[in-house]
Amino acid sequence: MDPIDGLPPAGPIAPAAPRRGAGGGGFRVAAETVARPADGLVETDSVAETAMAGLLALQEGSDGGAVRDRNARRRGHDLLAELAALQRDLLAGGPGQARLARLLDLADAVPLAADPRLRDAVAAIALRAQVEAARYGAG
Secondary structure, X not given: OOOOOOOOOOOOOOOOOOOOOOOOOOOOOOHHHOOOOOOOOOOHHHXXXXXXXXXXXXXXXXXXXXXXXXXXXXXXXXXXXXXXXXXXXXXXXXXXXXXXXXXXXXXXXXXXXXXXHHHHHHHHHHHHHHHHHHHOOOO
């Protein structure tokens, strides 16, 4: 192997020298960059809230579509279960106002899915729920 011009040959590796004393640590923030309230203490709660908000935003951006799809799918299943319960109520004599109100509440707050096919399917289920609720006097 040819040596690289300008670099001395490699020698044995020695352990790293300790840094600036026993408890020195590595990361430090300059005093003028830390916002300090009048009493001189750093507000750790606001720093923690900011860090948590950043982590949640990062997580939302990375898998937000999966979370939205899961929520929309869950709402679609809930709507289908309420529509099935409405059918049973109709066979037993008629739906109650509580059932119709619950059906409308579920249909009004449908989360948007990231997947367009799922979004269309859940929107169609919600529309059917609204039509059925209006047919039997809710709304």
